[in-house]
Amino acid sequence: MPARADGEHVIDKRVGSLVDAVADIRDGATVFVGGFGNSGIPVELVHAVLDQGARDLTLVTNNAGSGETDVAALLRERRVRKIICSYPRSSGSIWFEERYRAGELELELVPQGTLSERMRAAGAGLGGFFTPAGADSLLAEGKEVRIINGRRHVFEEPLHGDVALIKARKADRWGNLVYSTAARNFGPTMATAATLTVVQVREFVELGDLDPECIVTPGIFVDRVVQVEAS
């Protein structure tokens, strides 16, 4: 196995702490947060951002948090300037509603498939795409609409992130990932579309232990991985 003279691995994306995992996130950053409802939310990483102090953030996440933890805590602490999501309302989305009604939070509502595909386009190096989803709706206002195969399509731009925060099940030191059931959701797409992709996992495994036929996110899309005990 290639190693440097000091015995350290050349490629080792594992970091030793949540503090190291979220180091250097700047004020004003666009931050992807994986998860759907309470499934797959990288709760510990989001709390690490809360402690780290970055503010004026643009969050990209499907829901807008509920209760007092993770995304809701960032909203409560006024760390978020704008949220880009598909379904901000849920039982317990009190901090979203509070900040939204007070006019302190900008909301960009995006159909769920468009949200995911915009990130995919960014990760794939594409300049956007035309989709029929929302083309007949208010969400197409101000955007280019084109008739393709007799149907209205709206142009949607790629959505790039400065940082992606993702939860996976296992990783090796190259950052190869497997996920856990439906917690996979936005993770694999977000990982491709951010400058810095940070992953929390329950378990580290040796290089070669993940079945290459079953690796979901190849490590090329991952920058930092931190182990977090199962809560």
Next chain:
Amino acid sequence: MSGPRLSLTDMARRVSRDIPSGAYVNLGIGMPTLVGDVVSPEKEIVYHSENGILGMGPAPAPGEGDPELINAGKQPVTLVPGGSFFHHTDSFMMMRGGHIDVTVLGAFQVSEKGDLANWATDEVGHPPAVGGAMDLAVGAKRVLVLMTHTTKAGAPKILSSCTFPLTAAAVVDRIYTELAVLDVTRDGLVVREMVAGLDREELQARTGARLAFADDVLVLEPGAV
């Protein structure tokens, strides 16, 4: 609303009869989830959930199950043998790309042209939310709407044109209510089935669009659908 009407179970059962064995099906949140409970066990149906599941099974036994294995309504579910997990982009590719055979959706309003309004009302100051509704409405091969015929206040929800913001235009194929089953056709709405004891004038009076009636309108017997 007084007068003859189908129960929710009857309505769900009626929808389930139109879902063919072998279909890939996405059930919207709310009333449509009831359809999964009444589908004939002889049918083999693969349920899709927008958050990356094919082969979604029923709720786990209390205290069991995986907290991250949830459906689009964020309720715990299970995976049947043969089921699979995939990421969101693939999931919505299935939806938008025409790979889902049937979707059953709730609605605030449907127009005679099949326009669907199910994501926003005209309520002022209420933060909007859209979720996967628009992708599903434009992509599924067959869009079935399961909803009450009128609002709680008695206002028609089937209209000549929707007054609420559209989810998608000209996508709905069939509407199921507690009063009737209606097809959206090139020539407008055609009533195929009606609850026993309801007359055509009454159904028309509760509908905000002009109705045509099939030559052989079938009768839906409450409790025996």
